[in-house]
Amino acid sequence: MTKSERLKPVTHLAETRERDAARLMGEQQQDLDQQYRKLDELRGYRAEYAQRMQSAGTDGIGAGQMVEYGNFLRRLDEAARFQQQKIEESKRLLEIRSREWRALRTKTEALNKVVSRFHAEEQRLEDRREQNENDERAQHRRSDFNNY
Numbered sequence: 001m002t003k004s005e006r007l008k009p010v011t012h013l014a015e016t017r018e019r020d021a022a023r024l025m026g027e028q029q030q031d032l033d034q035q036y037r038k039l040d041e042l043r044g045y046r047a048e049y050a051q052r053m054q055s056a057g058t059d060g061i062g063a064g065q066m067v068e069y070g071n072f073l074r075r076l077d078e079a080a081r082f083q084q085q086k087i088e089e090s091k092r093l094l095e096i097r098s099r100e101w102r103a104l105r106t107k108t109e110a111l112n113k114v115v116s117r118f119h120a121e122e123q124r125l126e127d128r129r130e131q132n133e134n135d136e137r138a139q140h141r142r143s144d145f146n147n148y
Contacts, residue, residue, distance in 0.1 A: 004118040025097040032090040046076040
């Protein structure tokens with residue numbers, strides 16, 4: 001078994017790990033995108049609710065309702081801050097997944113270069129062996145021809 005053939009299982013494993021890391025990185029990117037959408041929804045809902053509060057205030061509402069509007073807006077602000085924290089955590093995880101994928105990609109590329117180098121060396125040796133065999137056959141033919 002040649003060196004390049006012996007490295008095939010290692011290369012296959014490295015490629016599998018790289019694909020898995022790429023998949024995890026993609027899933028983390030999707031999670032980050034979803035977290036941003038949730039934050040946008042919260043901000044949109046808060047803006048809409050603040051507009052309702054302002055409209056109700058100009059129409060004349062009681063102090064109790066105004067306090068309720070204020071409390072609800074504070075809860076929305078708190079939810080938005082919490083969502084922003086989730087975004088930051090998701091960004092951090094995405095960066096980790098990205099570094100993991102890049103490291104595995106680098107290893108896979110290095111292994112592929114080694115396998116290619118081994119394969120090229122094996123091909124050169126095979127070509128040289130065939131050339132020697134051909135030269136030997138040609139010399140035998142000449143020698144056989146000269147003997148007749």
